[in-house]
Amino acid sequence: MDLPEWWRQAVVYQVYPRSFADADGDGIGDLRGILSRVDHLRELGVDAVWLSPFYPSELADGGYDVADYRDVDPRLGTLDDFDRLVEALHSAGIRVVVDIVPNHTSDQHAWFQEALAAGSGSAARDRYIFRDGTGPDGSEPPTDWVSVFGGPAWERVADGQWYFHNFAVEQPDLNWDNPEVRADFVRTLRFWADRGVDGFRIDVAHMLTKDLTDPLPSRAELDALPRDGRHPLIDRDDVHEVYAQWRAVFDSYDPPRTAVAEAWVDPARIPLYASAESLGQAFNFDLLEADFDAGQFSRIVGSNLLLAAESGSSTTWVLSNHDVVRHATRYGLPDAERAGDGRPVRKHGNEWLLSGGRSPELDREKGLRRARAAILFVLGLPGSAYIYQGEELGLHEVAEIPDSRRQDPTFFRSPGEDIGRDGCRVPLPWSAGAPAFGFGAGEPHLPQPSWFAQAAASEQEGDPASTLTLYREALATRRRLQTAESLDWVETGRDDVLRFRRPNGWTVITNFGTEPFDLPDGATPVLTSEPLVGGRLAGEATAWFNAL
Known part of the structure; x- marks a missing residue:
């Protein structure tokens, strides 16, 4: 457990605590629920668990509105529960990564409540970003900026001033020019590191520092500014001082604690976050926006391995997380419409969600088949892999959530435009025959669809063809085959088939097409995502070989 660079090729499992397992029956997942499923994580074979926020929160943004950074939400447990969970995970050989949310607090945070009471010009308000309004009576916001979740980015308070919130109105942005803010987050990092936390995932790591020198630009002017390290709000060079x-x-x-940046920035600037002088590693989100396409996958792998070499870090591979449509569903929908630079011009799967899962038609079997092939491709790559809870069960996105049950602020602030992220946050199905599919005794905070019964862990246990079995076998085999952080591409003779070899001979072949692929004579795979077809690699499938 004390290898200092364990993270470089680790498999990290993201737990969204409120939807993982509910021990007390209130419909919300909790720390004791996670504790009850440590055996699942151990048998899965992951190297670390990343816990999404479990701090006190009003859940305006699924826990990313933090009211106290050094405590546990009473609905999720206590600090003693946290300590027991860390001890159990460490005993199972699993490290612990926690989410840090430094761009903003909850509006219920003691600091913000103090700022509201203290008034204009106070030291309490200087911890946040307050401005006077415009117009004769200050009744207009300082700028016409729009928040990430939709709607105005400024909110007026009782005495007439306005505060800035890049996200939900309940998430006021902190002022990172304030030394007290910087010192308090150092205390927070030490608080959790001293409790045995092995690493930190830094939420919106590219947005902390800002230059809000008057006169402030208009929205149009802001959008036109290059993101070259000097943008007023995004990816500023001075964030690396923090x-x-x-x-x-x-x-x-x-050993040193690790960190990984959630930084949605120009790829050329990712090494700044991943360098040994900064956070040490940064997420690579390119696969979240890619179709199941050989050309896109090969370009993404090549470019991100080069970026990792530039920073001296290892890269990261992510197919799903708590913010995007699950990849089994993305791969079962029509490919995204793309601009000339290859980037999607519409949100992948959003039209399907807006229709309640009715249009376009989802090919569930194809989506899962491609998802299984993609995870074996990813787990064969050098670098670390982040997997999202439930993907080991082959879960699809849940579209059938009534508007009255939705929770994501994106849905409420952009009606009819973005359905939000609730569909990937529905509580997990553990047991087909139990209440709430084994999630807990109470009604889950988000409704589970009836088709969860077929995907439940209990239905996949012991089934050699199940997705759960595939993940377990893949992680165990990966641990045995893992080697140096490099690969060599091998020509396949087909544009829709990729093959690469790791330094010890471990070889991965992925058929992105639908026609079977002829394997080399005498080649016997150690693992496949789909059964071979007459000795050939099936369409939309991946095979691993010890050496080839």
Whole structure:
């Protein structure tokens, strides 16, 4: 457990606590629920668990509106529960990564409540971004900026001033020019590291520091500015002054604590976050926006391995997380419409969600088949892989959620445009015959569809063809075959088939097409995502070989 660079090729499992397992029957997942499923995580074979926020929160944004960074939400447990969970995970050989949300607090945070009471010009307000309004009586916001979740990015308070919120109105942005803000987050990092946390995932790591010198630009002017390190709000060079301080904190522990940046930035700037002087690793989100396409996958792999080499870090591979449509569903829908640069011009799967899952038609079997092939491709790559809870069960996105049950602020702030992220956050199905499919005794906070019964872990246990079995076998085989952080591409003679070899001879072949692919004579795979067809690799399938 004390290898200092364990993270470089780790498999990290993301737990969204409120939807993982509910031990007390209130319909919300909790820490004791996670504790009850440690055996599942151990048998799966993951190296680490990343816990999405479990802090006190009003859940305006699924827990990413934090009211206290150094405590546990009473609905999810206590600090003693957290300590027991860390101990159990460590005993199972699993490290622990926690989410840090530094761009903003909850509007219920003690600091923000103090700021509201203290008034204009106070030291309490300086921890946040307050401005006077415009117009004769200050009744207009300082700018016409729009928040990420839709609607105005400024909110007026009782005394007439306005505060800035890049996300939901309940998430006021912090002022990272304030030394007190910087010092308090150092205390938070040490608080969790001292409790045994092995690493940190940094939420919107590219948005902390800002330059809001008057006069502020209009929305149009802001959108036109290059994101070259000097943008007023996004991916500023000076954010790395913060992370250099954090790096000193991480490195003061033995072994050093790790960090990974959620940084949606120009790829050329990712190495700044992944360098050893900054956070040390950064998410690569390109596969979240890619179709199941050999050309796109090969370009993404090549470019991100080059970026990793530039920073000296390892890259990360992500197919699903709590913010996007599950990849089994994405792969079962028509490919995204793309601009000339290859980027999707519409949100992948959003039209399907807006229709309640009725249009376009989802090919569930194709989506799952492609998802199984994609995970074997990804797990064969050098670097670390992040898997999202439920993908080991082959879960699809849940579209059939009544508007009255939805929770995501994106849905409420952009009606008819973005359905939100609730569909990938529905509580997991553990047992087909149990109440709430084994999630807990109470009614789940988001409704589970009837088809969850077929996907439940209990139905897949012991089935050699199940997705759960595939994940377990893949992670165990990966641990045995894992080698140096490089690969060589091998020509296949087909544009829709990719083949690469790792330094010890471990070979991965993925058929992105539908026609079977002829394997080399005498080649016997150690693992396949689909059975061979007459000795040939099936369409939309991946095979692993010890050496080839």
